[in-house]
Amino acid sequence: MDYATEAQVADAQSHVNRLKEALSLVLFGQETLIEFVLTGILARGHLLLEGLPGLGKTELVKGLSKILVLENKRIQFTPDLLPGDITGNPVLQEKEGNREFVFQTGPLFANLVLADEINRASPKTQSALLEAMQERRVTVLGESHELPSPFFVLATQNPIELEGTYPLPEAQLDRFLFKLEVQKNPVTALEKIVNHRELGTEPKVEPVLGQGHLESIIETVRGIYLPEVVANYIARLVDATHPVDGQEAGKGIKFGASPRAALSLASAAKARAVMQGRTNASFEDVKWLAPAVLRHRIVLDYAARIDGSTPDTVIASILEEVPFQPGGTPGSLKPAK
Amino acid sequence: MGKENQADREVLWRNAARRLRFRLNFAWWYQALVWPLLAAAGISGGVAIASRKFRWGLEDGQVLWNILIALVAAAGLFAWHRARRNWLTEKESLVRLEADLELNNALSTAGAGRGSWPAFDRDKVLQWRPQKILFPVVGAVAFVLIGFAIPILPIQMLEAQNKPFVWNQLQDDLAQLVAEEMIQEDYAEQMKDRLKELAEQDPSDWFSAASLEATDSLRQAHEREMNRLQRDLMDVDQMLRKAGLEGLTDERREQLRQQFDKAVEGLRNGQMKPNEDLMNKLAEAGKKGLESLSEQQQKALQDRLRKLAKGLSERKEPGTGYGNELGNGESPEEEPGTGTGQGEPQRGPGDGGDLFGPESPDLKPENFESLEDQKKQEPNPGDLLNLDEIEPDKDLEKKEPTTSGGAKSEGLGGDRVWKDRLDPDEQRSLKSFFE
Numbered sequence: 001m002d003y004a005t006e007a008q009v010a011d012a013q014s015h016v017n018r019l020k021e022a023l024s025l026v027l028f029g030q031e032t033l034i035e036f037v038l039t040g041i042l043a044r045g046h047l048l049l050e051g052l053p054g055l056g057k058t059e060l061v062k063g064l065s066k067i068l069v070l071e072n073k074r075i076q077f078t079p080d081l082l083p084g085d086i087t088g089n090p091v092l093q094e095k096e097g098n099r100e101f102v103f104q105t106g107p108l109f110a111n112l113v114l115a116d117e118i119n120r121a122s123p124k125t126q127s128a129l130l131e132a133m134q135e136r137r138v139t140v141l142g143e144s145h146e147l148p149s150p151f152f153v154l155a156t157q158n159p160i161e162l163e164g165t166y167p168l169p170e171a172q173l174d175r176f177l178f179k180l181e182v183q184k185n186p187v188t189a190l191e192k193i194v195n196h197r198e199l200g201t202e203p204k205v206e207p208v209l210g211q212g213h214l215e216s217i218i219e220t221v222r223g224i225y226l227p228e229v230v231a232n233y234i235a236r237l238v239d240a241t242h243p244v245d246g247q248e249a250g251k252g253i254k255f256g257a258s259p260r261a262a263l264s265l266a267s268a269a270k271a272r273a274v275m276q277g278r279t280n281a282s283f284e285d286v287k288w289l290a291p292a293v294l295r296h297r298i299v300l301d302y303a304a305r306i307d308g309s310t311p312d313t314v315i316a317s318i319l320e321e322v323p324f325q326p327g328g329t330p331g332s333l334k335p336a337k
Numbered sequence: 338m339g340k341e342n343q344a345d346r347e348v349l350w351r352n353a354a355r356r357l358r359f360r361l362n363f364a365w366w367y368q369a370l371v372w373p374l375l376a377a378a379g380i381s382g383g384v385a386i387a388s389r390k391f392r393w394g395l396e397d398g399q400v401l402w403n404i405l406i407a408l409v410a411a412a413g414l415f416a417w418h419r420a421r422r423n424w425l426t427e428k429e430s431l432v433r434l435e436a437d438l439e440l441n442n443a444l445s446t447a448g449a450g451r452g453s454w455p456a457f458d459r460d461k462v463l464q465w466r467p468q469k470i471l472f473p474v475v476g477a478v479a480f481v482l483i484g485f486a487i488p489i490l491p492i493q494m495l496e497a498q499n500k501p502f503v504w505n506q507l508q509d510d511l512a513q514l515v516a517e518e519m520i521q522e523d524y525a526e527q528m529k530d531r532l533k534e535l536a537e538q539d540p541s542d543w544f545s546a547a548s549l550e551a552t553d554s555l556r557q558a559h560e561r562e563m564n565r566l567q568r569d570l571m572d573v574d575q576m577l578r579k580a581g582l583e584g585l586t587d588e589r590r591e592q593l594r595q596q597f598d599k600a601v602e603g604l605r606n607g608q609m610k611p612n613e614d615l616m617n618k619l620a621e622a623g624k625k626g627l628e629s630l631s632e633q634q635q636k637a638l639q640d641r642l643r644k645l646a647k648g649l650s651e652r653k654e655p656g657t658g659y660g661n662e663l664g665n666g667e668s669p670e671e672e673p674g675t676g677t678g679q680g681e682p683q684r685g686p687g688d689g690g691d692l693f694g695p696e697s698p699d700l701k702p703e704n705f706e707s708l709e710d711q712k713k714q715e716p717n718p719g720d721l722l723n724l725d726e727i728e729p730d731k732d733l734e735k736k737e738p739t740t741s742g743g744a745k746s747e748g749l750g751g752d753r754v755w756k757d758r759l760d761p762d763e764q765r766s767l768k769s770f771f772e
Binding site for chain 1: 360361364365367368423425429432433436437439441442443445446449451452453461462463464465466469470
């Protein structure tokens with residue numbers, strides 16, 4: 001395996017920084033969210049954005065597609081949406097006097113798919129996304145159709161107004177690299193929005209990065225060195241999400257994270273290393289990314305939910321209890337000031 | 338960045354990792370040592386206390402220190418064995434260093450040849466907690482010091498203090514008599530056995546009336562034996578002295594010889610016997626005849642007898658000797674004197690003479706007048722009886738003849754009881770009951 005050089009990483013970082021700046025012009029006061037979204041894109045992951053209406057989720061995705069010069073499609077998920085509506089359908093066509101079924105691609109056939117309010121679609125339609133997200137292809141009537149590369153699904157869902165919605169099944173959730181919670185804007189950001197935006201108009205966004213450049217950066221991310229100790233830390237973290245009798249870590253969790261979570265964490269850590277201009281992933285990357293990677297992959301038990309625990313609080317306690325390196329510190333020593 | 342610079346940085350970081358490794362591993366070892374060390378010190382302190390309490394004598398020499406050193410060494414080995422599982426390797430210490438310094442795993446990456454060594458600016462990531470280091474040591478030292486320095490009364494002394502005083506006195510007395518070769522050991526052993534019997538009873542009974550009575554009886558028996566032996570010794574001494582006088586008739590000599598033999602026999606038959614050597618010499622003198630002793634031999638024997646008698650006399654408690662022995666004055670008739678003796682040399686303190694000045698000339702029997710107790714009719718505290726004149730219970734009511742059938746007294750039964758004797762509440766209750 002060819003590891004990324006410092007020069008490659010520096011070049012990739014400069015491009016990423018430009019992306020960041022451009023996105024900051026689309027979404028004010030959401031620097032952390034932008035960082036997560038870009039990390040997810042560089043890690044070739046699908047993202048699930050959750051937040052109240054009007055916080056800019058859709059704007060972010062639209063801005064991203066413009067900046068990256070990628071073909072983007074938007075699907076507004078509704079309860080009556082059918083799988084064929086998103087994957088595409090075979091259509092009977094007459095060609096040279098013969099009638100035959102020709103596959104008409106659906107909106108999934110794009111580089112960047114915005115699945116707006118994904119939890120409003122029926123489980124049948126949601127499950128149509130499974131194959132597309134994992135294997136990056138669509139199978140209709142026994143015929144598989146490759147999706148364009150790169151392929152990203154950026155889904156949004158609303159945490160309120162849950163009537164008439166269908167919560168995403170665990171298998172589908174597991175296919176999202178991150179679940180990002182879009183927080184409300186701070187006052188300064190709101191003021192900036194009021195000053196610079198007008199209702200009903202879209203911000204002007206210039207393309208920053210071509211598809212070729214993006215794929216080259218993604219290749220650099222793959223070449224990032226993941227030290228053994230970091231891989232060990234990821235493994236211990238994911239393992240800690242599985243409840244074990246007598247261990248405090250993982251208490252309150254009914255079902256822990258899958259090996260796919262460990263892979264996602266490693267991949268995201270590498271992406272973040274590029275964004276930080278490093279040739280290696282680190283403990284700090286993993287720790288920073290762990291909540292976004294794990295929060296939708298663990299299921300809390302009833303008692304924990306009654307106690308007011310949330311996936312984020314449980315993950316925070318796991319991060320607190322699982323040290324970077326096994327062993328800990330003897331009582332006669334303390335961190336130096 | 339030059340290769341040379343990178344090599345220097347690598348050396349610096351690896352040295353820093355080694356220092357951290359030593360510090361961490363030592364801290365793990367020390368942490369594992371704390372309880373074993375305290376236990377070792379506690380055991381040593383306990384053994385020191387026990388040794389001093391029961392007079393094992395371990396604390397005097399090197400034994401206890403050797404025990405302490407061995408225990409601490411064992412604790413150190415045990416701690417080493419336990420701490421090993423937490424010890425870091427050099428590679429792990431490098432990881433620890435980069436994690437604590439938040440170096441984004443730059444050291445591991447550089448160590449694996451996948452990146453460059455970062456600039457070395459600081460390596461202090463952990464520092465000691467003085468209280469955690471000092472407390473165990475101070476505790477261990479305190480345990481040892483307590484073991485060696487805390488005032489402790491040996492249990493023998495404690496027992497001796499708790500025993501009746503006379504037992505110790507008798508034991509000391511017997512031990513001294515035997516040590517100074519004044520008496521034979523048989524008697525001492527018998528007495529010790531009897532004392533042991535007394536001591537073997539339940540300590541709560543040591544001061545019971547029966548025990549104290551037995552103790553007193555034992556003490557008196559011992560004193561009687563000492564007095565008897567002393568008397569017999571003096572008798573033998575007298576015989577020897579008289580035998581040495583010139584101009585004795587043969588009859589008198591024979592009489593003296595018989596008396597001497599009888600006195601020696603008395604010494605032999607008593608429970609408390611003089612030492613063996615003296616007895617042999619006296620027996621030999623009796624066999625050969627007292628007249629055969631040279632003046633020097635006779636004097637030597639007499640000296641020994643007197644010394645022994647004096648030694649016995651000194652053993653006795655002041656004021657307890659017999660003062661009515663016959664005097665030893667030399668009469669012309671060479672018979673025992675008839676006056677009363679002067680008592681024992683340590684008979685005890687007498688009166689101090691005219692402590693309150695010379696006697697008054699008026700102090701004559703005819704001037705004595707009787708004293709009358711003015712308060713004899715008033716009881717004193719503790720008096721069971723007093724001399725009060727007791728007025729006997731007499732029926733002072735005048736009795737007159739009465740006619741038959743007439744009621745002298747109206748009596749207090751029936752209605753009168755509850756009408757006259759009950760309080761209003763009781764009267765109301767009773768009345769409501771009958772209503």
